[in-house]
Amino acid sequence: MLSYWNDYPTIQNKLQAVCSLIEDQLEVRNKEIQETLIEFANSGGKYLRPAYFLFFTELGESSKQNQKQLTQIAASIEILHMATLIHDDIIDDSPLRRGNTTVQSRYGKDIAVYAGDLLFTQFFDLLTQSMNGSPYLEINATSMKRLLLGELDQMHSRFNRQETVEDYLSSINGKTAELFWLACIQGAHFGKTSEEIESLSGEIGRDIGLAFQIYDDILDYTAKQHVLQKPILEDLAQGVYTLPLILANQEHPEVFAPYLDKEKDLSLEDAQQVAKLVVTYDGVKKAKEFAHSYTERALQKIAQLPECQAKDGITRLTKQLLQRAF
Amino acid sequence: MLSYWNDYPTIQNKLQAVCSLIEDQLEVRNKEIQETLIEFANSGGKYLRPAYFLFFTELGESSKQNQKQLTQIAASIEILHMATLIHDDIIDDSPLRRGNTTVQSRYGKDIAVYAGDLLFTQFFDLLTQSMNGSPYLEINATSMKRLLLGELDQMHSRFNRQETVEDYLSSINGKTAELFWLACIQGAHFGKTSEEIESLSGEIGRDIGLAFQIYDDILDYTAKQHVLQKPILEDLAQGVYTLPLILANQEHPEVFAPYLDKEKDLSLEDAQQVAKLVVTYDGVKKAKEFAHSYTERALQKIAQLPECQAKDGITRLTKQLLQRAF
Secondary structure (H helix, E strand, O other): OHHHHOOOHHHHHHHHHHHHHHHHHOOOOOHHHHHHHHHHHOOOOOOHHHHHHHHHHOOOOHHHOOHHHHHHHHHHHHHHHHHHHHHHHHHHOOOEEOOEEOHHHHHOHHHHHHHHHHHHHHHHHHHHHHHOOOOHHHHHHHHHHHHHHHHHHHHHOOOOOOOOHHHHHHHHHHHHHHHHHHHHHHHHHHOOOOHHHHHHHHHHHHHHHHHHHHHHHHHHHHOOHHHHOOOOOHHHHOOOOOHHHHHHHHHOHHHHHHHHOOHHHOOHHHHHHHHHHHHHOOHHHHHHHHHHHHHHHHHHHHHOOOOOHHHHHHHHHHHHHHOOOO | OHHHHOOOHHHHHHHHHHHHHHHHHOOOOOHHHHHHHHHHHOOOOOOHHHHHHHHHHOOOOHHHOOHHHHHHHHHHHHHHHHHHHHHHHHHHOOOEEOOEEOHHHHHOHHHHHHHHHHHHHHHHHHHHHHHOOOOHHHHHHHHHHHHHHHHHHHHHOOOOOOOOHHHHHHHHHHHHHHHHHHHHHHHHHHOOOOHHHHHHHHHHHHHHHHHHHHHHHHHHHHOOHHHHOOOOOHHHHOOOOOHHHHHHHHHOHHHHHHHHOOHHHOOHHHHHHHHHHHHHOOHHHHHHHHHHHHHHHHHHHHHOOOOOHHHHHHHHHHHHHHOOOO
16 A cells, blocks of 8 residues: 555655554454454555654654654554544444455454454554653544544434534544644654644644545545445435535535435435436535635645745645545 | 442542543533433442542552542543443443443444443543653553453453363453552552552452452352343353353363353353353352452452551452452
8 A cells, every 4th residue: 555655755664664563563362353453454545644744744853853753653643543444334334445345344343343442542552652741642632532523423413404514524624634633733743843833734734634535525426436445425325414415405405305305215326316416416516616725725834834855745745635636 | 329438438529529520521512422421420330440549549648649630540440441341332232231221222333332432532531631741651551452452352262162261360350350450550659659559559459350350250150130230141142151151161061062052042041051050060169269269369468558547448348349248
């Protein structure tokens, strides 16, 4: 999966160390769980969050940095991300993730619950090793809580057709943007930049996270299954209404009501029809405008970073990631 | 549930503050989760682990102590315990816990997964608030990992008739004794006793935890359902073989084979028959000898603590808890 980083050789090198550390952390007596987790760790995730973390550390002076600490923190971010994915897949009953069977569909919910829990403890463990005594320890605890509250918000608003754009943004702000915020602000902090850059980095991370999640949600309405390697419209059948649908439905509720009235009984054909209608009634177009606007905000703030190689890398990666073609 | 502590008024008072803090920590936007967790927190747990923690703090001088910190740590221990119970009940598909319906049987696994996760984050949050910079932060992370590895060991050895007494002891050492160890050693540490007392306190906690779990497992084979408020022999039907069965089966495998061959298809009548046979073939008697021996070890070590009111309380509580009548 690190081939994604072929054009960013210094980051690719550092991510290699992060991967090795994650594999080490996953060594446990229970070989079934260990293999499950290592397979999951190697199953095609891009390591985007640790990569952003590492990019933002490079804004600081390397002579002041502790590389071992940086590798540990980068690993902690990815491990927290993995833990939430595994538990989300239990909630969603997802058969596939990253084109592979999910942990719970392959090994059952027992393994999946404990595998996620074990990752939460490894996250905690890496943090106590790398930043004991730092105020960022509390910041990490708070972020982890916000991540979960974001998931809970989303679960709570299932099948809620009154969900507003604000509700959606607030939910993805916790669910996705929080971790990008954390990756970037921590990168600047432990990379020993200045307080100003640290705060700006956090804002950049949040905008990137929001744009990233909106594009991800748009993909459900536009991508072909073999491209996305994920069952199309899974969210929809679970009552998770994302931005494209919210935007189309708020203007034309009468068009969507016959389908959404079916709730859990929505068929695949119904879901495909809803997807078409979301496109027809400009849901995708308007959602792209939101994503574009967060991307632009991120890029403008990135432009304010001091000139350096890392800034170029951050700009290039963000454009590559967010100026997507559909 | 604090009526259990009527004879220990200072501990009861302090536990009241712990309960209030736990309720505060459980305030989240999602009211369904909040009510679930508060109901669970109030559903009859004795708060045994925080009570031991508080008892051991009282071995130190109160003038040197930070009471707010002690309350936070006491709450963190109970919250970690609650988190593991909620996730264990998902694994076990348990309908009942403490005589009440379990979180997952009442609200579904979705709520139960996230409710447990949220408690893990609150545990982490309380620790970062109360002991940031202390080596006990890493010790807590390691304990949490051992707890999970203990659960995983138990899950891994389901339906394994070759499980030895050593395997069982190693599993409950992680699963149960670890948290009693942590409660007692942390109590001595944050109560500002000496290093010697701290280490002795940890040993006492571990012995108490081992004896406690063995007595708990014996109860499955001796208690009537209405006494235990828990389905009899649930563990057995799930393939969890505990000490009484291990001891009886290792001497008379031919007696138990016809029943254990049925694995998951064991009926309630079969299970009741196994329970009778475990008693007949001295499994309960021998398991009691183990529990008794750990209890004695704990009491001997407690006797080595410096004379004070807290020591009397610890002795009295341990006898009350572990010198059980069957």
